[in-house]
Each structure stands twice: as C-alpha cells, then as structure tokens.
Amino acid sequence: MSDTEKLPKIGEKRSDSNQPLILPGIHRYQFFSNLKDRGWTLNLDRVALFGVVSALLATIIKPLLRGNPATIYCYECRACYATQDRCPVGISLQAELVVAGRVLDYDRFIRNGGLKCIRCGNCQSYCVQYLPLPKMFEVMQQETRRAIVAGIVPRESLTRGLEKGLVGKEFIDDVVRSIA
Amino acid sequence: MEFLGYITLAIFLGLMLLTLFGYIRTPVQTVLVLSTILCLIVGGLFRFTAYGWNSVALMPNEFLGGIILHPITALLTGLFLAGGLKASGGFEALKAILGYLRRSPIGLVGTLVILINLPVISSLPCGRILAAALLPLLFTFGFEGGLGILTKSQLIVLIGAFTRNSMGSCGPSPIGGVGQIAEGFLGSFFPTASDGILRAPQAFALMLGTAVVALFLKFISQKLYPNDVALREAPAGIATQGGGSEIRIKAPIQGFIALAIFVMSLLIAIFQPLGKMPVQSVLVAGALLMIVVCRIRLNDLLEGIILLPVTAMAAGFLAAGALAATGGFVALASILNSLVSIKALGVAGMLAIFVQFQTILPLSCARILTAALVPTLYLFGPAQFNFLSWSQLAIVMAAYIINATTSCGPSPLGGGGMMGEGTMRAETGFIKGAYTFASMAVMAPMAAIFMKFLNLSVFQPSDPGFARNIYMIAAFALVIAGVNITFILLGSRIFNPNVSRNFFVQLLGFLFSGGIGGGILAFALFELDTTKICQGVLGGIIAAALIGLMAPKTLSKRLTATLSGPTP
Numbered sequence: 017m018s019d020t021e022k023l024p025k026i027g028e029k030r031s032d033s034n035q036p037l038i039l040p041g042i043h044r045y046q047f048f049s050n051l052k053d054r055g056w057t058l059n060l061d062r063v064a065l066f067g068v069v070s071a072l073l074a075t076i077i078k079p080l081l082r083g084n085p086a087t088i089y090c091y092e093c094r095a096c097y098a099t100q101d102r103c104p105v106g107i108s109l110q111a112e113l114v115v116a117g118r119v120l121d122y123d124r125f126i127r128n129g130g131l132k133c134i135r136c137g138n139c140q141s142y143c144v145q146y147l148p149l150p151k152m153f154e155v156m157q158q159e160t161r162r163a164i165v166a167g168i169v170p171r172e173s174l175t176r177g178l179e180k181g182l183v184g185k186e187f188i189d190d191v192v193r194s195i196a
Numbered sequence: 197m198e199f200l201g202y203i204t205l206a207i208f209l210g211l212m213l214l215t216l217f218g219y220i221r222t223p224v225q226t227v228l229v230l231s232t233i234l235c236l237i238v239g240g241l242f243r244f245t246a247y248g249w250n251s252v253a254l255m256p257n258e259f260l261g262g263i264i265l266h267p268i269t270a271l272l273t274g275l276f277l278a279g280g281l282k283a284s285g286g287f288e289a290l291k292a293i294l295g296y297l298r299r300s301p302i303g304l305v306g307t308l309v310i311l312i313n314l315p316v317i318s319s320l321p322c323g324r325i326l327a328a329a330l331l332p333l334l335f336t337f338g339f340e341g342g343l344g345i346l347t348k349s350q351l352i353v354l355i356g357a358f359t360r361n362s363m364g365s366c367g368p369s370p371i372g373g374v375g376q377i378a379e380g381f382l383g384s385f386f387p388t389a390s391d392g393i394l395r396a397p398q399a400f401a402l403m404l405g406t407a408v409v410a411l412f413l414k415f416i417s418q419k420l421y422p423n424d425v426a427l428r429e430a431p432a433g434i435a436t437q438g439g440g441s442e443i444r445i446k447a448p449i450q451g452f453i454a455l456a457i458f459v460m461s462l463l464i465a466i467f468q469p470l471g472k473m474p475v476q477s478v479l480v481a482g483a484l485l486m487i488v489v490c491r492i493r494l495n496d497l498l499e500g501i502i503l504l505p506v507t508a509m510a511a512g513f514l515a516a517g518a519l520a521a522t523g524g525f526v527a528l529a530s531i532l533n534s535l536v537s538i539k540a541l542g543v544a545g546m547l548a549i550f551v552q553f554q555t556i557l558p559l560s561c562a563r564i565l566t567a568a569l570v571p572t573l574y575l576f577g578p579a580q581f582n583f584l585s586w587s588q589l590a591i592v593m594a595a596y597i598i599n600a601t602t603s604c605g606p607s608p609l610g611g612g613g614m615m616g617e618g619t620m621r622a623e624t625g626f627i628k629g630a631y632t633f634a635s636m637a638v639m640a641p642m643a644a645i646f647m648k649f650l651n652l653s654v655f656q657p658s659d660p661g662f663a664r665n666i667y668m669i670a671a672f673a674l675v676i677a678g679v680n681i682t683f684i685l686l687g688s689r690i691f692n693p694n695v696s697r698n699f700f701v702q703l704l705g706f707l708f709s710g711g712i713g714g715g716i717l718a719f720a721l722f723e724l725d726t727t728k729i730c731q732g733v734l735g736g737i738i739a740a741a742l743i744g745l746m747a748p749k750t751l752s753k754r755l756t757a758t759l760s761g762p763t764p
Contacts, residue, residue, distance in 0.1 A: 064226040068511045075263045089474045091266045091321075091372035092567070094380020095390035111380065119260040142383070144376075144390060146472050170251040 079118050084155040086147050087118035096149065099139040105132045105184070110139045110149060117156035122169045125160055126177040131191075132184040133157065161187060164194045171195055198530075200242045201523030204235045208519055212557065215609060216746070224560060224609035228511035232259060235518035242522075255521060262517015264563050266372045267322050268509055272501060273479035274325025279500015280483050281458050284490035285451030287333045291343070292447045293455075304345065312358045312410075315365035316402050318462055319395075321372040321475060323362035323604075324505050324612050329458070331619040334358055339430040348429045349418060352620050356417075356627050357410040359616025360605055360634065364402045366562070367601030368395040371465055371475045374562050374601045378593040381574040385586040397594040397646040398601065401639040404673060405602070408638045408680055412630035415688035420629065420698055424751040426621035450490040457482050457489065508560035508610030516564045529572040536583070541735055543583045544721065544728040547576075547592055548714035548735030554600040555635045556742045558607035562600045569600070587652055588721050594647035595640040595717055602639060606631035623751035629702060632743045637680050637709035641716035645672040648720045676716065680709055699749040706747075710740020 079087045096110035107113070107129040116125035125131070135150035143149060163169050164187070174191050177183050183191050211231045214220045220227055236255060243251045281287065297307040311334070315326050335341045338351040346354060367375045375394040382389040418425075461482030465475040483497050519525055532553075535546040550573065554565050573596060575581055577589035584592065605613040606628040613627050620626075649665040649672075683705045691698045714736015715729050722728040 061223055061226050064223075064229040064511070065507060067229045067232075068225055068507050068514065071260060071263065071514050072268070072510050075260050075265060078260075088265055088269075089476075091376060092264050093372060093376030093390070095376065095383060097380045098383030098387060098390060100384060108384075115261050118265075119257045119263075121257045121261045122254065124258065124261060142390065144370075144472075145474065168250060168254070170247050170254070172247050172251070 075119060078120065082120070082155070082159060084117050084152055084159075086152050087114050089145060089147060090114045090118070091144065093144060095144045096139045096142045098142045102138045104136055104138070105129065105134055107133060107139075113153055113156065114147075114149070117152050117159075120156075120159060120163075122160050122163050123173040125156055126169070126173050126182060129182050130156060131160065131177060131187045132182055134184065157187070161190055164190050167194060169194070198523065198527065200239060201525075201527030203238055204519055204522040205524040205527045207231055207234045207238070208515060208524060209557075212559070212609070225507050225511040227609075228508075228515040231515045232511075232518040235259075235515075235522050235524070239518070239522035258521035259514060259517040262515070262520055262567075263510060263513040264567060267366070267561065267563060268506055268513075269476050270320070270372060270479070271322040271324055271506060271509070273476045273483070274320060274322065275328055275500045275502055276483045276497045277458055277461060277479050277486070277500070278325065278329035279497045280486035280490070280492055281329055281454050282332070282500060283492045283496030284454035284486060285448040286454040286458060287336075287451070288445060288447035289451035289455045290330075290333055291336065292445045295445050308354060312354065312361055312406060313403060315358070315362040316368065316399050316406075319365050319369040319371075319373065319399075319466065320462065321366055321369045322505075323365045324502065324615065326365070327359060327362040327612060327615050328500065328502055330358070331355065331615055335619050338427060340428055344430060348425070348427045349414065351427060352418060352425055352622075353410050353413050355616050355620045356413040356630060357406050359613055359619075359627070360409040360602070360631055361402060361406045363605035363612035363631075364398075364405070364598070364602040364639075367402070367598055368392070368398040370395065374566055375597050377563070377566055378570050378573075378597045381570060382586075382590055382593060384574075384579070386590070393590065393651060394594050394597055394647075397643040397651055398598045400646050401598045401643040402602070404642055404677055405598075405634040405639040408677065408684070409630045409634045411681060411684050412633055413627070415684050416691075416702065417626060417630050419688055419691045420695075420702065421623070421626055421751050424623040424626055450492075454486050454490045454492075457485050502615075504610050505560060505612065505615075509564075512560050512564035516568060520568055525568040525572070528568075529575070532572070533581070540731065541738075542728065542731040543576075544718040545714070545731040545735030545738075547721070548717055548732045549739045551592065551596040551599050551640050551717065552636055552710075552736075552739035552743065554603035555606070555632050556739060556746070558603040558605075558609075558611060558632075560604060560607055560610035562603050565603075566597070566600045570596075584721070587648075590652060591644050591647045591720050592717075594651070595644040595720075598643040599635050599640045602631065602635045606635075625748040625751050629747040632747060633680075633706060633709065636706070636740060636743055637713050638676055641713045641720070642673060642676055644717050644720040645669060645676075672716070676712075679712060683709060695750055702747065703741075703744040706740045706744030707737050710736040710743070712736070714739070 076088060079085055090111065092111055092115065094111045097108065099110060109128050112128040113125060113130045113133070116128065116130060130153060133153045135154055137150045140146060140149045160169065164174065174195050178191060208231050211220065211227050215224060215227045236259070239255060240252045243255065294307055298304045314330070315323055318326060320326055334355050336343050337346045337354065338344070338348065366373050370392060375398055376390070379389045379392065379394050382393055386393055461479055464470060465478040486492055487494065532546060532550055535541050535549065536543055553569065554562060557565070559565060573592060576583045578586060604611040607613065608624050608628070613631055614624060617624055617626050646669055649668045687701055687705050690701055711733045714732040714734070718729045718732025
C-alpha cells in the first residue's frame with residue numbers, strides 16, 4: 017500500500033490500525049500528523065502548530081539572549097505578592113514584572129511600577145524558589161531604558177507612568193526627553 | 197478600548213463554544229491560534245487608530261506574556277522520565293510491587309485505592325506527568341491488558357477515578373501548582389499563605405470528589421453511554437482473577453532501579469532536600485541517571501513525550517495572552533461584576549456562578565483562565581470592590597481553585613481527561629458528566645467548608661473552637677457526599693432505555709446538586725443569612741444548568757462526527 021493510500025480522506029473515520037500501538041490494545045493518537053483527518057486543511061493545522069512552537073521558542077530564547085534567563089524559571093505562583101508594605105516603593109504585583117521581563121513587555125513593566133523599583137531585594141525572600149528578582153528587574157529596567165531612548169515605547173505608556181508616579185528618579189530624564 | 201475587550205472576548209468564547217459543540221472540526225491548537233490571530237488583527241486596528249504603530253508592534257510581546265512556561269516545561273520533563281520508566285521495565289517493577297501489596301492485608305481494593313490517590317499524594321505541577329506514566333499500567337489490570345484482575349466495568353471506574361485524581365493534583369502542588377496562583381494573592385493578607393493555605397482544602401475535596409466520580413461512572417455514565425467504551429470483557433469461560441489464581445510478575449532489575457530513580461526524583465522535586473532548585477532540573481537529572489544506570493536510549497525518553505497537551509496548553513496560554521492584552525478579561529470581569537446588581541443573584545449568587553466558571557468552560561489547562569480570573573476574584577475583596585472580607589475571600593478562593601484545577605479533566609479540547617478516555621477506549625465526553633458533577637457538587641462546596649472551619653483556624657491560630665470545627669467538617673462532608681451519592685443511586689434506578697429521559701433525569705440531578713452546592717458556598721461565606729443562601733442556591737442552579745446542558749446526551753453520533761467526520 018502506498019503512503020497516499022494509507023492516509024484517511026478528509027471526513028473519513030480514522031482507523032485504529034493506522035495508529036502506532038504502544039501497548040496491547042492501546043493506540044496512540046497524540047501526534048499532530050495523526051489529526052490530519054480532522055482539519056479543514058492540512059496546511060492550516062501545520063501553520064497553527066508552527067505558530068505555537070515558535071511562540072514557545074521565542075518565550076524561552078528571548079530571555080536567554082537578553083541576559084535575563086532566570087525569568088524562565090518563575091512558577092508565576094505570585095508568592096512574591098506577600099511582600100506588601102515591605103516594598104519601599106509600593107510595588108504590589110512583582111510577578112508581573114518578571115513576566116514583562118521575560119517577554120520584553122515594556123508597557124506591562126512600566127504599568128506595574130518596574131521603573132520605580134530600587135532593587136532592595138525585599139521581595140526575593142518571599143520567592144518560593146529564591147529567584148534573583150532584583151537582578152531580573154535591573155536587566156529589564158535597562159532594556160526599557162534602551163527602548164525609551166530608541167522611541168519604541170508608546171508615548172501613552174510613558175505619559176501614564178509619569179502621571180501615576182511610576183517612574184523612578186533615575187529614569188525620569190529619559191522618559192521626559194522621549195515624551196518631548 | 198473597553199469596546200475592544202468585548203469584541204475579543206466574543207471572538208474567544210464564540211470559537212471555543214463552536215469547537216466544544218463540534219461545529220468547528222479542527223484540532224484545538226488551530227482554533228486557539230486562530231483566536232489569537234483574530235485578536236491581533238482587531239486589537240491591532242484599534243491600537244493603530246488610538247496609539248499608532250509603535251503600540252501595534254509591541255502586541256506580540258504582550259501576547260507572549262500569557263505563556264506560563266513552568267507547567268509546560270515541567271510536563272515535558274515529567275514525560276521524559278515516564279518514557280524512561282517505560283523503556284527500562286519500570287512498569288513491570290511497579291506491577292510486581294502491586295502484586296506484593298495485593299497479597300498484603302490491604303488486599304486488592306486497598307491497593308487500588310492507594311493507586312487512585314497516588315497523584316494527590318505526589319502532587320506534581322501537572323497531573324499528566326503521573327497519568328502518562330501510570331495509565332498504561334492501569335490498563336493492564338483488565339482482560340485486554342493481560343492481568344485480567346478487573347472486569348470491564350471495574351476498569352472503567354479505576355481508570356476514570358485515577359484520571360480524575362490526576363487532573364486535580366496540580367492544584368495542591370507545592371512546586372508550581374495552580375493553587376499557588378491564588379495563594380500568592382492571599383499572601384497580601386495572610387503572611388504565610390504561600391506555605392500552602394489552599395493545599396489542604398483542595399486535597400481533601402479532591403479525595404472526596406474522586407470517590408464520587410467512581411460512583412458516578414459506575415452507576416450513571418455506564419448506563420447513559422452503554423456502547424461508548426470499546427474495552428472488551430473477558431470471553432465466556434475465562435474468569436477474571438480477582439479471587440482466583442494469579443500470574444507471578446517478574447520484572448528486570450533495571451525496572452526496579454528506574455522506579456527507584458523515578459520516585460527519588462519526585463521526592464527531591466517536591467521536598468527539595470538539596471536546596472531550592474527548579475523541578476525541571478531534578479526531573480531531567482533523574483532521566484539522565486536512568487540513561488546511565490538502566491542503559492536506555494535518549495530516544496526512549498523522547499518517546500514518552502505527549503505532544504497534544506503541551507501544544508494545546510501553549511496555544512491556550514497564547515490565546516489568553518491575546519485576550520489579556522486586548523482587554524478581554526477586563527470585559528469578562530465587568531460582566532461578572534454586573535451580575536451583582538441583579539437582585540435575585542446579589543454577591544452570593546454571582547460568586548456561586550463565578551466559582552463554577554472554569555467547569556462551565558473547561559479548557560486544556562486550568563491555568564489559561566485561572567491566571568486571569570484569580571486577579572478578578574482578588575478585586576472582589578478588600579483590594580477594590582469590598583464585596584468580601586479577607587477570610588471570605590480565602591473561602592471563595594478555595595472553592596474557585598479546586599473547581600478551576602479540575603477543569604482540564606472534562607475538557608474535550610485536549611484536556612487531561614482525554615488520556616483516561618483514550619486508555620479506556622471511550623468516546624470523548626464519556627467522563628464529562630462524572631467529572632463536572634463532582635467538581636461542581638462536591639469539591640467546590642467541600643473546599644469552601646474545609647477552608648472556613650479548619651484552614652482559617654490553622655492560619656489564624658487565635659481562633660478558638662478547633663475541635664468543634666473538625667466536627668463541623670465531618671458533618672458537612674457526610675451531608676455533601678451523602679446527598680450526592682443518594683442522587684447518583686436514585687438516578688441510576690430510574691434510568692431506562694429512553695436517552696432523552698435519562699438526560700433529563702441527569703440534568704435534574706445537576707440542578708439539585710448545583711443548588712445545594714451554591715447554598716453551602718453562601719453559608720460558608722455569610723453563615724445563616726437566609727437571603728444570601730437563597731441567592732447562592734439560585735446562582736448554583738444557573739451554573740449547574742450551564743454545566744449539565746454541556747454534558748453530552750449521547751456520544752457515538754455527535755462526538756464521533758466531531759472528531760472524525762460523519763461515519764459513512
């Protein structure tokens with residue numbers, strides 16, 4: 017039987033005998049290619065899977081290349097939120113800053129007070145994995161500064177950040193210059 | 197921009213519902229990516245008009261922010277280890293150990309009960325890790341698997357209950373479990389919340405819920421869908437070996453070593469005796485040790501990887517990221533918030549619906565919606581809307597999280613329960629009624645009661661009456677389990693060959709149990725406030741109606757067509 021003949025036609029019921037056998041009586045359906053009989057077109061599914069895998073790779077490779085690899089290990093468990101009043105500048109959602117640092121989401125970083133962090137390290141003691149949060153925030157602060165200077169960060173994010181007092185004194189000059 | 201949120205929310209919900217009901221027949225990954233792209237296009241147009249090109253160019257980064265890497269990588273490394281276990285004969289070793297246990301005083305039943313609860317005992321960050329490792333083993337207990345210890349009906353119950361327990365065990369996990377998301381928020385008031393304030397309520401509710409699932413599968417599902425499990429009974433004349441002679445299982449020494457490495461890796465990952473380290477590193481180290489000691493190949497490890505849940509999870513996170521970036525979750529929160537202004541529902545009714553939301557819309561991983569809805573729930577507390585005090589918020593969080601955590605079980609969109617259905621060779625949707633019923637009627641109210649009467653006392657040591665609270669929990673557990681078991685047994689007695697009538701009977705059971713569940717939740721929050729309890733009952737009934745109507749009436753025609761196209 018040729019390979020083309022083995023393929024089920026669209027709309028045709030899949031056949032158990034075409035699936036790999038992993039144990040007596042158990043066939044394996046998990047491979048994406050085995051779902052080909054379900055789709056509108058094969059290419060749509062392939063493109064979608066390519067998109068998913070690319071997104072995953074981008075999420076992992078980006079922080080590695082940008083020198084912020086510790087962000088990959090964040091559980092996103094939000095244990096750091098217990099820092100509360102012990103954060104001297106009143107940042108309440110530290111995990112948001114970690115995620116923003118991982119994917120370079122400047123707006124999210126500024127919105128959650130990343131630019132006013134003074135890297136005191138108080139939140140680090142609440143992290144269940146003791147991740148180096150101050151270091152991670154510092155890397156992202158520098159990335160954000162670079163983006164602000166290059167004019168990449170939308171003006172609205174910066175204006176909102178300034179209005180709400182979310183910009184620390186070491187970044188104010190850059191932010192004001194970018195808005196002007 | 198608020199308007200944009202409603203549009204993207206409508207796109208996401210519309211696509212998900214069309215897929216759930218079988219009108220879109222593509223793998224769930226494709227649908228979720230499609231939702232992401234549509235959000236990108238619509239959101240891009242809005243952003244370009246309002247803020248210019250720079251804002252549009254940063255949108256992909258914001259979408260990527262929805263991806264929670266930890267469960268994906270933990271699952272991949274866990275599957276690695278499971279692949280190694282299979283290749284080195286670890287399953288045979290486990291079978292041999294189970295053989296010893298069967299001959300011990302706890303017998304076969306005790307052994308199976310331990311096996312079913314193994315996921316919640318080990319509490320890994322994704323239930324699929326242990327399910328992938330152990331489901332093939334459970335299959336061997338039947339006639340087709342070779343051991344012939346259990347009948348077809350018993351095997352359905354065993355596999356279904358084990359899968360239920362697995363697909364809820366990620367909630368109480370201390371190494372990146374779903375519950376930790378809510379614990380993090382509760383840390384705002386309870387300083388030690390991240391030590392596991394939600395762990396005990398979840399684990400207790402899950403164990404009780406697993407037992408109810410077993411009964412539901414035995415007495416309801418097998419009667420509702422009698423022809424939808426392709427497992428075979430032993431041929432006439434071949435008796436199962438439950439009480440008779442049994443085969444002595446021999447396992448290779450590598451199998452025992454691999455099993456020991458597997459268990460050690462899990463213990464090190466959970467208890468972290470060697471210092472804080474990512475669970476992924478521990479599991480990969482275990483897998484590499486298996487290669488060296490048990491002489492297996494890298495390819496064996498790779499064979500353990502199951503792609504569907506990994507890619508479905510990633511696609512779901514991406515879609516959630518798109519919704520978050522375009523204001524979809526804000527729109528959802530304001531819709532739920534507006535329910536409070538309906539007098540018949542009020543806060544209690546709205547919360548009774550809210551805690552069931554993820555069971556109503558089950559996706560491939562609970563974290564997809566949890567990461568967005570827990571912050572919304574947090575805002576219902578003293579942080580913003582002041583509907584609830586901190587203690588009340590902790591009670592709602594407990595009920596919400598167990599419901600959310602278990603929602604990947606009944607999801608037909610690549611949910612973990614599909615692994616169980618595959619192993620028992622059932623049509624997709626077979627376990628849905630049992631899983632959603634237990635989550636809604638047993639687990640959510642039980643977790644709320646446990647949190648109210650025990651856990652808050654533990655986390656607030658000044659609270660007196662500890663012993664009295666234990667009695668209260670025991671009494672509520674008996675009532676909740678008793679009422680629901682009565683419904684299950686009554687329902688099974690009045691079933692007849694009329695499918696529509698049976699479905700109606702099942703729906704009635706859902707409505708009654710949902711109402712009771714909503715009432716108990718309202719009692720846990722507002723104690724003996726009659727109005728609030730009535731509102732909770734109404735909210736519970738509305739949620740139960742949505743859940744009950746989503747449980748399939750029949751499987752063979754509709755879902756086979758959904759998955760494979762119309763049968764000629």
